[in-house]
Amino acid sequence: MAAAGGAGRRLGGADKPALTVGGRPLLDLVLAACPDARQLLVVGPERRTERAGVRWLREDPPGGGPVAAVAAALPEVTAPRLLLLAADLPFLDVATVRRLLAALDDPARDGALLVDADGRDQPLAAAYRTAALRTALAALGDPAGRPLRALLAGLRLARLPDPADASFDCDTWTDLAEARERAERR
Structure with missing residues (x-):
């Protein structure tokens, strides 16, 4: 699951997931880091992506924040584990995604975050x-505008x-x- 519905206020309202690093949109870079995903749920306005099979969802209200995005996607999730990823992570890679998921092999953990x-x-x-x-x-109750830390407060998380x-x-x-400069150096 990727959240692509932020307002991009610090970017003057720009369509953040469509901005490019290394010649590719940010959202495509995030989706590419999850090649083994059985479901691809993206919360936010529908857009063209390199990946096939993306299911688009909207939070209520649109722009209602990350907890509202989780609330929109969670009913659609069929797997016992999920990735919750921002749509603006240009350096997310397959190895990191697998490391996060592997941390959930410990049944005492509810999640693992970087x-x-x-x-x-x-x-x-x-x-x-x-x-x-x-x-x-x-x-939690009504998710609109709620901080993600409120949702996660009671979870046992690996850091x-x-x-x-x-x-x-x-x-x-x-x-x-900075991301574009780093991508050029890589």
Whole structure:
């Protein structure tokens, strides 16, 4: 599941998932990091992607935030585990996705998220048990405008260091320029 419905306010309302790094739209880079996904659910306005089989969903209200996006997608999830990924992660890779999912092999964990170099949790670069998220969402009530930390507060989460900078996201024009420079160097 990818969340592509943010307003992109720090980018002046630009269509963030369509912005390119390394010549590819950000959303396509995120979807490419999940080649083994049986379901591809994207919450946000429908757009063209390189990946076939994407199912488009909308949060209520549109732009209602990440918890509203989870609420829109969760009823459609059929797998026992899911990836919750922002649509602006240009350096997310297959190895990181597999590492997140492997962390859920421990039955004591409800989820696994990346922790960036500054020590900040990245809950939109994470894997979760579907049942745990459903329980947390039901307990939360109305999801519109609620912070993701409220949804995840009661979950038992593994926090994985992010040495590859896979959780680097493009929230500002400066971030986007940095991502493009990094992509050129790679």
